[in-house]
Amino acid sequence: KQEVTQIPAALSVPEGENLVLNCSFTDSAIYNLQWFRQDPGKGLTSLLLIQSSQREQTSGRLNASLDKSSGRSTLYIAASQPGDSATYLCAASGGGADGLTFGKGTHLIIQP
Amino acid sequence: AAGVIQSPRHLIKEKRETATLKCYPIPRHDTVYWYQQGPGQDPQFLISFYEKMQSDKGSIPDRFSAQQFSDYHSELNMSSLELGDSALYFCASSLGTLNTEAFFGQGTRLTVV
Numbered sequence: 739k740q741e742v743t744q745i746p747a748a749l750s751v752p753e754g755e756n757l758v759l760n761c762s763f764t765d766s767a768i769y770n771l772q773w774f775r776q777d778p779g780k781g782l783t784s785l786l787l788i789q790s791s792q793r794e795q796t797s798g799r800l801n802a803s804l805d806k807s808s809g810r811s812t813l814y815i816a817a818s819q820p821g822d823s824a825t826y827l828c829a830a831s832g833g834g835a836d837g838l839t840f841g842k843g844t845h846l847i848i849q850p
Numbered sequence: 851a852a853g854v855i856q857s858p859r860h861l862i863k864e865k866r867e868t869a870t871l872k873c874y875p876i877p878r879h880d881t882v883y884w885y886q887q888g889p890g891q892d893p894q895f896l897i898s899f900y901e902k903m904q905s906d907k908g909s910i911p912d913r914f915s916a917q918q919f920s921d922y923h924s925e926l927n928m929s930s931l932e933l934g935d936s937a938l939y940f941c942a943s944s945l946g947t948l949n950t951e952a953f954f955g956q957g958t959r960l961t962v963v
Contacts, residue, residue: 772952781956782893782940827892831952836906837883837895838942838952 740765742830744841752849753820759813759844761828766806772838773802773813774827782827786813818848852876854943854955862961863931871926871958875943881905882924883952884916885940893940899924900947931962 741764751757761771770789774782786795786802788811794803801814811828825845829838855874863869875882881900885893886909895908899918910916913931918924928935938957944950 774954779938779959782942782954784951784953787951829893837885837898837908838893839895840892842892 740768740830740832740839742828742839742841744826744828744844746844747842748845748847750847750849751818753818755818756814756816757818757846759815759826759828759846761811761813761841763809763811763830763839765830765832766809768806768830768832770831771802771804771811772829772831773800773811774829776825776827776843778825785826820848820850822846823848854941854953856939856941856955856958858958859956860959860961862963864963865931865933867931867962869928869931869960871928871939871941871960873924873926873941873943873955875922875924875941876945876953879943879945879953880922881944881947881950882918882922883942883944884910884924884926885942885954887938887940887957888934889937891937896926905947928960933962936960936962 745760773785788804799816825843827843829840857872883898884896887893896910898905902918916926940957942952942954944952
């Protein structure tokens with residue numbers, strides 16, 4: 739059974755810093771890995787999708803990498819802003835219409 | 851751009867009652883997923899449908915059932931509600947089932963009292 743772990747569970751940094759959120763998964767036979775953002779009590783906003791054949795994806799200040807063999811993904815946020823404060827979740831897909839397996843998230847606070 | 855629409859956004863039910871949650875996927879998306887997110891928890895996969903057929907089943911209780919209709923919208927039916935069913939219920943949709951991005955709705959917050 740796939741298990742997804744996110745480290746750290748919480749992170750508080752001053753505005754402007756670059757930061758890295760980590761995600762690890764136990765079963766490397768994934769089809770893709772997706773990073774989401776969730777604001778308190780709100781829905782999940784998809785940030786980046788990395789296919790299993792890809793090594794990284796970029797969108798604006800966000801860069802996500804994937805190393806299937808080691809079961810790891812990282813989300814890099816450049817020049818952080820207070821508006822980036824949210825919980826960031828990574829989720830692994832086993833393919834087909836299998837549901838995503840989520841990590842417990844990293845609660846990020848960017849201090850103004 | 852059109853997103854995944856869920857209704858209602860909030861629902862309050864008493865124990866042992868029944869609830870029906872609705873999900874309208876992004877136009878042309880043929881796959882729908884349901885997730886349950888308890889307070890402070892990560893989303894847990896419940897069930898999915900592809901082309902109106904049940905595709906995969908996760909940790910969905912036997913008291914719950916779901917279906918996908920001819921217009922691809924989906925409904926999650928929950929009976930004999932328990933206090934522990936109080937959660938945020940998300941629907942997601944995708945186009946196809948392989949290597950496709952899942953888009954989530956805003957969720958339905960169910961409170962069982």
